[in-house]
Amino acid sequence: xxxxxxxxxxxxxxxxxxxxxxxxxxxxxxxxxxxxxxxxxxxxxxxxxxxxxxxxxxxxxxxxxxxxxxxxxxxxxxxxxxxxxxxxxxxxxxxxxxxxxxxxxxxxx
Amino acid sequence: xxxxxxxxxxxxxxxxxxxxxxxxxxxxxxxxxxxxxxxxxxxxxxxxxxxxxxxxxxxxxxxxxxxxxxxxxxxxxxxxxxxxxxxxxxxxxxxxxxxxxxxxxxxxxxxxx
Numbered sequence: 001x002x003x004x005x006x007x008x009x010x011x012x013x014x015x016x017x018x019x020x021x022x023x024x025x026x027x028x029x030x031x032x033x034x035x036x037x038x039x040x041x042x043x044x045x046x047x048x049x050x051x052x053x054x055x056x057x058x059x060x061x062x063x064x065x066x067x068x069x070x071x072x073x074x075x076x077x078x079x080x081x082x083x084x085x086x087x088x089x090x091x092x093x094x095x096x097x098x099x100x101x102x103x104x105x106x107x108x109x
Numbered sequence: 110x111x112x113x114x115x116x117x118x119x120x121x122x123x124x125x126x127x128x129x130x131x132x133x134x135x136x137x138x139x140x141x142x143x144x145x146x147x148x149x150x151x152x153x154x155x156x157x158x159x160x161x162x163x164x165x166x167x168x169x170x171x172x173x174x175x176x177x178x179x180x181x182x183x184x185x186x187x188x189x190x191x192x193x194x195x196x197x198x199x200x201x202x203x204x205x206x207x208x209x210x211x212x213x214x215x216x217x218x219x220x221x222x
Binding site: 004030031033041042043044045048087089091095096097098099100101102 | 149150151152153154157167199206207208209210211212213214215216
């Protein structure tokens with residue numbers, strides 16, 4: 001079957017760095033997406049990886065290892081506004097997104 | 110309109126009633142999607158459409174139907190609502206059905222009693 005695993009909740013301190021891990025099993029693979037979702041709002045796109053390696057975009061970076069079925073989202077210089085859920089989604093052979101349940105990130109001052 | 114709109118924002122519905130959730134996008138995207146989001150679960154795809162005039166079933170299509178008469182609109186209909194359909198429903202769109210950066214509407218919170 002198809003499955004996405006990510007931690008349910010993480011806590012970090014303002015100004016620090018946090019890494020949110022995601023492992024995936026899909027029928028075929030066409031890319032890995034990360035989305036951010038603030039409470040009560042819609043998900044918004046953060047990053048996309050299809051090749052192995054690190055993609056950096058400002059304070060956020062995303063890493064992919066296709067051989068390990070593994071990705072992580074790295075958030076640097078954490079701000080209070082980064083408190084949100086972070087959703088990992090893998091695109092299968094039919095180009096459908098398979099979604100994880102999300103990681104709720106709590107930022108403490 | 111800028112992006113994707115959904116209506117209504119929220120709705121309380123008696124079981125057995127018929128309900129249509131509306132979704133409109135102005136980005137001329139070819140692909141559109143309907144998801145439901147339940148606490149502790151990932152977004153689950155209900156139905157999708159890769160282009161106007163075509164639709165497909167997602168992971169949880171039972172009890173729901175869709176139509177795609179034109180590029181902009183993608184309504185979701187619950188023929189006879191049941192309490193298990195209580196959820197937050199998100200409509201999304203993407204340029205096409207392959208590269209899948211999806212843009213989401215604000216969601217509809219539906220409660221079926």
